[in-house]
Amino acid sequence: MKLTTSLYLAVFVLALIHTFLASYIKTLDSRFPNYKRFIHLITEIELIFPLWSLVLCLLMLLFEGQNKLIHYLHSLDFTEPLFVIAIMTIAGTKPILTFVENIIIFFVQKHIVKPAISIYFLTLTLLPLLGSFITEPAAMTISAIILKETLFPRIQSEKLRYMMLSILFVNVSIGGALTPFAAPPILMVANTWHWDMSFMLSTFAIKILTIVVMNTLLGFLLFKKEFYTMDNTLTLSYKKVSLGVVVTHVIFMILVILTSHDLTLFVGILIVFIVFTHIYAIHQERLMLREASFVGLFLTGLILIGSQQTWWLSTALTSLTTIQVYLGATLLTAITDNAALTYLGSLLANPSDEFKLSLVKGAIAGGGLTLIANAPNPIGATILKRFFNQEKIKPFLLLKYALLPTIITLLGLVI
Template sequence: MPGNPDTLIQYVAAGLFALALIHTFTAKQFERLSHRFPRHAGLFHLLGEVEVVFGFWAVMLVIVLALLRGGDVALDYAESRHYTEPLFVFVVMVISASRPIVHAVLETTQALARLAPLPTPLASAWLGLAAVPLFGSFITEPAAMTIAALILAPQIFRRGIPECLKYFALGVLFVNVSIGGTLTSFAAPPVLMVAAKWNWDSAFMAANFGWKSALAVLVNASLATYVLRGQLARPEAGGAAEAEVRTTMPSSVVFIHAICLVAVVLLAHHPVAFLGVFLFFLGYTQAYERHQSPLIIREALLVGFFLAGLVVLGGLQQWWLQPLVSAMAPTELFFGATALTAITDNAALTYLGSLIEGISDEAKYSLVAGAVAGGGLTVIANAPNPAGVALLKRGFADESIGAAGLAAGALLPTAVAAAALILL
């Protein structure tokens, strides 16, 4: 069954996938129900967690498979999936959000912000929306998303700033992280899925994608910073980040954390190895606890659960996704991929495209360009997005990020990214 599911299972999986998408777009309503029905608030809070959605429906899929085809078939299917990416995102999210790493990045961005011919909060926000996403090409997109979210949370994603502005900033962040990882061949999940098969190395990515993406990132970040300039000028903006920079952090501790992060990135395709590094990292943080803040284990686990659920559900969507992708001309494929990315993970989309035999070079470019351009439209569009949601949702009303608000906020930066990738 794992390699050749029957028609009934395909339809059931597609139906559950559709329910998961509907659930994603209505998750905020469950948070509101938790206030109306406090007796069942725990259940509604659980169902209102966007990161839980795909994991929940993946469990439903396995249960349905067990009922329809037997427990062995269900387990065989679940075990046939590859969970390297969810594990990697979990590990890199925890390490990159550790206090020494965040301290080093904040110290660097604050130093650069002070050198810029702009008010420091303004320059710091711009660096968080531009420099950090581009840096994601070297530390991977999940790490960039985590660090950028931690930098921007006290400045932009806080009480007192209009929701529409926060959604616009969130859309810019998600789009910039999605396209900012295309300067290399290993940082962006949708690129990683096709790079080896299509022989795309980092030089190819920089020449064909990187400079265009960098230009779009700079435009988006500048636009968002300009729109938010009145809010960022307030004295409280950036206070938490500045307080962290003023603390003392031994360079040796920062060095060990950085080595762990680099090792995990280099071992991204070897889960046993990078999990071993992670275990060492956990031990080290316990040994030097005075230089640590609580690790974001819960948030990272939720994101990993989300991605693992996407892997399980997405594994049975190829029957309708692949024909849809293969039937499009390059230009249609670009816009089709951008739209499809909104309802399916862009790495899954490019992976399915890589299975198409005889696909032209133009179609390859269009598929990947469209996939990364649309990576900010929804939470599920790009693998690092759930990490951003987990870290930033407390700054929104009901501590929940609405799918409609995110899509609206991401429209303009998505258009900028699309224009850069298709016209330049």
């Protein structure tokens, strides 16, 4: 094995270890207050792979020279990360989010059941499924905000908070898989494996709809008594939003989706959209450019590091049975982002259809096991963590309560 090959593998392994230990490293900020900003920087989940990709580039420059590094960078395709930035920026705008919130409020005000129960079911079923169209991070943001403003302040049981959070994480992870552009683990393989909208709907739609409802119903049945005794004096009112601006934003989203394979076109559309938001700033809030760029940077770092792993990956993965790939992807997702696994799978030469489906299904099924398992999870955790004891979400407890909805998801995706 060449020295450089070993070094690039070491960078990949260190990036995984760094990701897994990020939450523990973050606790050091109280012991080293002078380095608090630096510690927070190196523990941002989305920035870990980009940081280690810089290390890989420096090693390549040192050991193989400038020409090799430039050739390597030019050989890679960064269309998907840039598309994620574009679609997240547009989908995460105030008009889109407010319009979706108003849809939830409309159904809650129908008084079919108690408001607390309505909010619970709509937030954990409808919103995760809408994530297939407004993107998973946007769906996670709206869901967490609604829970923060309604149910979480009224919940007495810490167990119920963990159960709801774990169901939210699992449902968002699979709810974004109805389309080829909304969920990072799907996006990273859709173009390579030619998975279009028709394929996604025919392959995943019925199963995902069933699983999302079952997971949510399970949580309700386990804590039914608390839901019925919960304070139901919830006052939800529609938020003002310009329908014309919403329609314009949706048109921009559609244009970006339709041009998703043409970097020049969708970046140009994004620039026009940013100009539009400045012209109609009265209808806007801060764009999600920071959050979108972080996710895009993560995927970029993943491509830079992952593209050097094909030499061992093909041997390791192709020797596994379909069920081993399925369960292995679920377990590995717990210690690394699920998009990392699917991207590595997309590097294999001519994998079977069974392998592709097993890898992707396993990756999205495990998206709720930990905070790092799926890119949108840290968003939901940041919004809701103040309701947990000591304002911390404990990894072991999250894993414990995520096991049951994850098992239901695993079974549902293969039946």
